[in-house]
Structures are given as structure tokens and as C-alpha cells.
Amino acid sequence: MEKGENRIKQEDCSEDNLGAGILTLTNKRLAFDKTNARIMDFSKHFGETVMDVKLDDVTKVWKEGLLMKKVCFTAKTNDGEQTFKFGVFNTKDWTKTIEKQIS
Structure with a gap:
């Protein structure tokens, strides 16, 4: 993390295209960050950072789904606008917290 940067929320989850990791x-x-897990000793290790988006680049935040609820956001990236969909535990709280940090 950079100087002056504080962690607000962190959760082990899965993204539709990126797979399992930690948001x-x-x-x-x-x-x-992608994660590598080992069943034999129940360990989980951080892998490479596959998504890193500044909050200024986030253009839209919403939640979707009935059974499989997801927090979603669209952000400006080097490849144009991309949409990410994460299966987190409390979508409502994640959505509110992201929106609060953006404003």
C-alpha cells in the first residue's frame, strides 16, 4: 500500500472472469489479488494483483442477483471501460462502502 492509504474492507471472494482471490x-x-490455496495444510497465499483500479476511475457501482448476489462496478482501465462482478458476502454493505469512498 502507498503512504497515506488505509484498508477499509477486505474479503475472500470470486470474480466472474478473474476467478478466486481477495478483494x-x-x-x-x-x-x-489472486490466491493460491493448499488443501493439505489449509493455507492460502496471496498471488499476483490482477486488478488495481483507482477510485477516481470507478464510474458506476451496483449490486445484482437473486440467489448469487454480486457487487459490480464499471471502471476506466487501460483497455477501456471494464465491468467487474464480485461474489461477496454482504453486497449491500460493499456497495455503500465503495460509494462512500468515491464521494
């Missing part, structure tokens, strides 16, 4: 919200950005 982290700070006061400056949203990041998603």
Missing part, C-alpha cells in the same frame, strides 16, 4: 477496498483504490 481489497482502500481509501484510494480497489484491488483484487
Whole structure:
């Protein structure tokens, strides 16, 4: 993390296209790190950061789904606008917290 950056929320989850990992919200950005898990010793290790989006680049935040609820956001990236959909435990809280950090 950068100087002056504070972690707000962090959760082990899965993204539709990126797979399993850990979603982290700070006061400056949203990041998603892939994880490597081993069943034999129940360990989980951080892998590479596959998504790192500044909060200024997030254009829209919403939640969707009835049974499989997801927090979703659209952000400006180097490849144009991209939409990310994360299966987190409390979509309502994640949505509110992201919106609060953006404003």
C-alpha cells in the first residue's frame, strides 16, 4: 500500500472472469489479488494483483442477483471501460462502502 492509504474492507471472494482471490477496498483504490490455496495444510497465499483500479476511475457501482448476489462496478482501465462482478458476502454493505469512498 502507498503512504497515506488505509484498508477499509477486505474479503475472500470470486470474480466472474478473474476467478478466486481477495478483494481489497482502500481509501484510494480497489484491488483484487489472486490466491493460491493448499488443501493439505489449509493455507492460502496471496498471488499476483490482477486488478488495481483507482477510485477516481470507478464510474458506476451496483449490486445484482437473486440467489448469487454480486457487487459490480464499471471502471476506466487501460483497455477501456471494464465491468467487474464480485461474489461477496454482504453486497449491500460493499456497495455503500465503495460509494462512500468515491464521494
